[in-house]
Amino acid sequence: MRLHRPDAYRLLGVSPRAHAETIRERYLALSRIYHPDRAGGSTSATEAFQQISGAYKTLSDAAEREKHDRELGMRDPLRFAEDTAAERAVHVLDQAASNLRGRRRLPAAKTGRDLRVKVAVPFARALLGGELPVSVEYESHCDRCDGSGSERASDDPSCHVCDGHGQLRVGLRRESRQCAFCAGRGRVILRPCLDCGGEGRRKVQRTVQVAVPVRCRDGALLRVRGAGEHGQHGGKPGDLVADVRLGADPLLTLDGDDIVCALPLSLAEAVLGGSVDVPSLEGIERLRIPAPVSSGQELRVPGRGAPRGKGGRGDLRYRVEIDVPAATGSQVRAAVLALEDAVGAEGWRRRGAFRAAVARRREER
Template identity: 30%
Template sequence: MADFYETLGVARDASPEQIKKAYRKLAMEYHPDRNNGSKEAEARFKELSEAYEVLRDPERRARFDRFGPEGVRGAGPGGFQGGFDIQDALEMFMRDFGGGSGGGIEDLFGGGRRRSRGGARNRKGEAVRVTLPLTLSEVVSGATRRLRIRLLDSCDRCNGTGAADGAAPLPCTTCGGTGEERIAQRSVFGQFVSLTTCRSCSGEGVRISSPCGACHGEGRTRSESEIEVEVPAGVTGENYITLRGQGNVGPRGGPRGDIMVLLEVEEDRRFSRDGNHLVVDVPVTFAQAVLGATIMVPGVEDEVEVELPSGIQSGQALRIRGRGVPELNGRGRGDLIARIRVWTPEHPSPEQQELFRRLREMEDPAPSHAPEGEGGAGGRRGFWSRVKEAFTS
């Protein structure tokens, strides 16, 4: 039998804050949205969530400490009737940590589904996941994109009832229309009675005696739909956007699920991203590096005029504030980092060769370390003065 403390990797005397921290760390690792639908990760996520739901509650924790798992499972962990399923685990995670796997721009599963205490229920439609590739330009400015996806919609032939010829669904004979079964279990501590989702009707409380031929009793068929996605500026590939109530319709009249749009930022051949800062390599000529110049630095939206100081070294960077990626919350913007690359001519002309021969005769030896500023190692100022003279004479 499971030891909830071992499941979360905490000591039996762990504080509520330690329990919460341990659960959050492990739940983020095994969250279904970060594991591409892995059944193993989903099962582990449910185990973690069940353990946390018990240990976070002082009364249930005390009962677990005294009687073990049997002392709490009959009471329905977390107040969920009918067992602890993946939807319960996801809702609980959202309740305490607000937003799925840590990168949601909106709630992962919208308003969520709380299973009612008794009574049949219409099952919510499954969440649909789609991937939306974005360019760096769209990340910087934000974008409105339209996507075509295939969804499960209400069956036109039976109007979503799942029954042929308008026949009404019949109450489930297993659960009597409640959607739940009462299961008695015996243990060394006595008999426990738990409620679980009816195995015959999947908790809907009804059964279809004459299923619709078009949807085979599901009440839904697949069709193509177009959705619009508003992407705010400043997103990363770790973010997702949830379109609540726009996913698959539930079986036989159940509410729609959600659409989760996973954002995928494409690599840009010009810029690399460091948080909200953008880094770009800017080639300059040797003469520009020696003498200084006014250069144009490419940005995502437009070019920026920058004064290149004389004597700049290859690899040094110039920071242009406020020209990077906007903050996702709209409260600022990163910087554009221009990394200078001094370009060396591969095939210098005879005039250039002569000029560099003159320069070689007057230059000082290269410093053993990078100069710290305009007046670096001894003799550097005199060297640069002579270089300028050579280029301007």
């Protein structure tokens, strides 16, 4: 919403045809409200007073007023005619009736804005679902002033520039623009709230529990009703919309409905078996290694994979990778050669089968 800086006539709330005396009366009436000595000297009241005084200074000087009118693009010669006694009477009556302080329109209730936040959902949580605490910073209703922005809202005058609407109709098309004099509030805050400085809203941090569905996808939008920004003037709060960014897991990957984890084992573990700590979707588990296992062999834990669409869960598969020693010192070398001897040609099952297959192929050619 663009702001509209009111011209001098609008600032004083007088017709462009107003008589100098009408303008003066209006200025004096407004001074009684906004003069820093009366309004307590707050910045907002002082600014309002300065704007009104500036407008009066312009309109009370015939040459300045003519210049101002030319800048506004007013060419109507009637404008410079002095207004009639009847018009003046209307102005004075209108002024008395509005009483400036008494008339206040309550703006319509406005639903709070939705708050959209990017949320990193950990791998396991995205698959299993559940509550995810999300910390959000948002604008909240100020409790001290109850959202009015004013220390004493009952003392604040209704804005005479926009007649309490907060909006001005401008130009030939009568477009709606926010009134700059009251910043769209419809009233002028004489003493801004000490907590929020007149905003009526404050930034606060809050933790919201977001319900993550089972098998949540990257880019999913999760809505938490009523956890968005506060409504204004009694309006309902908006929603929190969590934009899901799926986190990767350095150890676990998804394969259909199964979860796969590479499991490096030492030669001794692979040959002799034992048990090792392994990750799962739920945390850390103890996995029993049957003896012996070979590289590429999978140890399957049924029903511990990802939830399936039609109920139940896939499997959790640990894929064995036999690790080769990084150290090749003389001791390691001697031990490996001793192992080679001890196992013998027949003892290496996969290697023996592979060599036999290659030998058969050579004979067939």
